[in-house]
Amino acid sequence: MPPRTLRSWLFVPGDSERKQEKALASAADAVILDLEDSVAPEQLPAARQRVSELLGSVGEHRRGPQLWVRVNAASSGLLGEDLAAVFARAAPAGIVVPKVSGAADIVLVARQLSRLETRLGLEPGAARLLVIATETPAGVLSLAQYPQALGGLRRLRERVAGLTWGAEDLGTALGALAARDAAGALTFTFQLARSHCLLAAAALGAQAIDGVCTDFRDGTRLQHELDAARRDGFSGKLAIHPDQIAAINAAFAPTEAEREHARRVVAAFATAPAAGVVSLDGRMIDRPHLLQAQRILAAAQNAEGS
Numbered sequence: 001m002p003p004r005t006l007r008s009w010l011f012v013p014g015d016s017e018r019k020q021e022k023a024l025a026s027a028a029d030a031v032i033l034d035l036e037d038s039v040a041p042e043q044l045p046a047a048r049q050r051v052s053e054l055l056g057s058v059g060e061h062r063r064g065p066q067l068w069v070r071v072n073a074a075s076s077g078l079l080g081e082d083l084a085a086v087f088a089r090a091a092p093a094g095i096v097v098p099k100v101s102g103a104a105d106i107v108l109v110a111r112q113l114s115r116l117e118t119r120l121g122l123e124p125g126a127a128r129l130l131v132i133a134t135e136t137p138a139g140v141l142s143l144a145q146y147p148q149a150l151g152g153l154r155r156l157r158e159r160v161a162g163l164t165w166g167a168e169d170l171g172t173a174l175g176a177l178a179a180r181d182a183a184g185a186l187t188f189t190f191q192l193a194r195s196h197c198l199l200a201a202a203a204l205g206a207q208a209i210d211g212v213c214t215d216f217r218d219g220t221r222l223q224h225e226l227d228a229a230r231r232d233g234f235s236g237k238l239a240i241h242p243d244q245i246a247a248i249n250a251a252f253a254p255t256e257a258e259r260e261h262a263r264r265v266v267a268a269f270a271t272a273p274a275a276g277v278v279s280l281d282g283r284m285i286d287r288p289h290l291l292q293a294q295r296i297l298a299a300a301q302n303a304e305g306s
Contacts, residue, residue: 003128003161005302006030006066007236007252008245009209013038014047014069020054024064026242027249031065032130035082036072036098037169044078048085056089068130070096074105080112087116094128094161099135099169102142103149106131110156128161130209133200134193135169143196147203162207164238165197168214184221198233210234216241226251235299253303254296262300265293 010028012019014035023031033054039047051069058067069092072078076099086092097109106129113127134140150157167179167190179190186194194211201208210229213222222244229237230251237248254262268278269290277286 004029005207005235005299006161006209007303008239008248009068009130009164009236010065010239010242010245011038011070011212014051015039015043017050020050022242026065026245028065028239028242028245029236029249030068030093032068032070032096032238033092034070035086036070048082052085052088055086055092058090066093068092068094068096070098071109073097073099074108075099075101079109083112083116087120091117091120091122091127094130096130096132098132099139100131100133100142101136101138103146106150106160107153107156110159113159125155125159127159129159130162130164131160132166133163133197134165134167135173137170137173140170140193140196143200146200151204157204157206160204160206162209162236163197163201163204164209164211165194166211166238167193184224202233207236208234210237212238212240213244214240216244219247222247223251249303252299254300258296259300262293262296265289266297 006029008028009030009032010023010026011032011034012023014033020031020033033051035044035047035051055067055069069082069086071082071086074097083095086095095109095113097106100106109129113129114124116122117124117126133143133146146163150160167186170176170190170193171179174189176187176189179186181187198208210225213225215221216239226237226247236252239245239248264280265285268280268285269275272278277284279285
């Protein structure tokens, strides 16, 4: 059975028990316990301890969000201690890898995870990876290399659950004053980062996860970003507040009209299994339409299962 598609990924500080309780009670598909940007350096040891205890206290078959952990970057010097603490009591569903400079960073994290899994007797590849791929200029430029660098390594490719993008750290690295223009649209450089992330994810067969809507009080802006994300091919979105989760989950669940049309497309091809093209409602549709219909029905089943 293929891994479940995760629509909503909710960040929560690793050192905040109160916020973690709210996040775990939400309808998020995944909660990301953060050891990086939302934790002050002096609080990192306490955050590691808190995350370790939380993972250890949660049963393997519990209902609710999957638990992922964002560790510090491979270049930070903190990664090894982060992973050791995270796996001290129980393994998370996955690791979120920030500020990558290229595929080599992903390989490094995956190798460390493999050593931990072997030492702890865990299933190889059980802890999957969500890669934040656009937080550094080098990371954006390297995305085109992912299919060649990672695609031939089957176990590594299967470990990479998804790629996501972010504008905030990239903007800081560039010295950009803003990522959006006066009308609220992403400027060209940030559109480029977003598009390269989407393309690389598709080339790897991984989920493409849209970045955060930073103004969690602006429901209109969130919906606009969600409409654009689903239109373009993203299958989930990062969140920074529980109030964003309902809209995200709804946006990535196909409408009943979409489901019905998809069923009719599948049925039309079922009557002519050897045909490359069939007619539906006076229009000719071909195999790409069938593939899209199957994806819509799979997304609908995923949403119902969630």
